[in-house]
Amino acid sequence: MRTLMFIATAAVFSVPAHAQTIYPLTVENCGETITIPQAPERVVTIKSTATELLLSLGLGDKIVGVGFQDAPLPAHLSGTQLNVLADALPSQEVVLEVEPDFIYGGWESNFTADGAGERSTLTKLGVANYVAPAACRSIAPPKLTFDDLFAEITEMGSIFNATSTANDLIAEQKLTLASITPDTRGLTAVWYSSATKTPYVGAGNNAPAMMMEALGLTNVFADIPEGWTSVSWEAVADANPDIIILVETPWNTAEQKRTLLAENPVTKEMDAVKNTRYLTLPFPAAEAGVRTIPAIVDLSKQLSNLSIP
Incomplete structure (x- = not known):
């Protein structure tokens, strides 16, 4: 039996744990260049993956609304009270009512005229927006790797000036991944x-x-x-x-x-x-x-x- 080992790429751990984000921060995300003028303070998350990552980074107090949650929060995050904007995809009108400065979507399809709003429209309104990279379809992503998961955590840490917490979360997940022993039965x-x-x-x-x-x-x-x-x-x-x-x-x-x-x-x-x-x-x-x-x-x-x- 062998143990699955993960070797982090330099890109994931290139930022020292004590580093502070310098704003404005420019990020390339799913075919869009987004500029973050300062650490977001009023965030809408759409899809459970987005919500749970921010909660795992200790940023629950920044979340002013959530939509399209796929299931209840896991037990270790369930103490957070969330403002549910819609059980499914909230409309742009509903999203803008909570005056977000950042929208984090778990799917690219969250950002449509009939949904939370088109990305270009939201940007013009001063609302930065971000698509989980694994869910990008405008630019077909390569085969997903664990490096990609960790890179998203790193990027969220940079956006929210929470690099130290992001690195701690990455280290924890890396240890968990290294503990997995793949099955050898050829199933x-x-x-x-x-x-x-x-x-x-x-x-x-x-x-x-x-x-x-x-x-x-x-x-x-x-x-x-x-x-x-x-x-x-x-x-x-x-x-x-x-x-x-x-x-x-x-x-x-x-x-x-x-x-x-x-x-x-x-x-x-x-x-x-x-x-x-x-x-x-x-x-x-x-x-x-x-x-x-x-x-x-x-x-x-x-x-x-x-x-x-």
């Missing part, structure tokens, strides 16, 4: 995110692929150059993976997925379905963020408990 897996008629699965270049690799699993859809993709049930059944990873969501629970797989004539004879070889994780941990590495630890424990011939 294959499908990452089943959502949908029923046409399953939405983890493909080859985002969080699901990165997490499966860290677990020592072979992703049967790794050759598709997307983060997630829609496939047919026939394709899933033909792959006949050893493991199926189920994403727990309020709108499509892991139990509903299990029932569907067991009742669907195309999938019910799959080895993983007949032998209930499933791993589960909550939706906010299934996208790139501060939950990613702890989720791999949990999945690794689940995997070690599965008996597979």
Whole structure:
């Protein structure tokens, strides 16, 4: 058995822990150049990944509103009272009512005229805005790595003049990642995110692929150059993976997925379905963020408990 080791790139740790951010700060983000005149004081976060990163950096007092939260906060962050602007994507009008100076979106699609507002419009209004790099689609991101996760933490630390806290969080996550022992049984897996008629699965270049690799699993859809993709049930059944990873969501629970797989004539004879070889994780941990590495630890424990011939 080997232990997965992470070697940080120089870019991630190039800023000394005691460094103070010099403003105005200019950042290149998802095809946009954004300028931060000073550390943001009134922040709207959209999607759980954005909210949970700022909370993990001790910046909860800066958050004036949240939207599109995918699930309750994890226990260690749950003491924070958040102003929920909308259960789904808040409109630009609703967002601007709380007078933010910074909007942090977990998906690029959060920034539309029908959503929180187009990025260019918000910038003209004096509201800086940032897309989680792993969710960028205007510029197709390369295959996601753990370096990329840490780089986002570093960048948030710089934006909020919280470099020391960001470096501490990176160091903690690095230690957790180094503790993971990948499975050596040569197992294959499908990452089943959502949908029923046409399953939405983890493909080859985002969080699901990165997490499966860290677990020592072979992703049967790794050759598709997307983060997630829609496939047919026939394709899933033909792959006949050893493991199926189920994403727990309020709108499509892991139990509903299990029932569907067991009742669907195309999938019910799959080895993983007949032998209930499933791993589960909550939706906010299934996208790139501060939950990613702890989720791999949990999945690794689940995997070690599965008996597979």
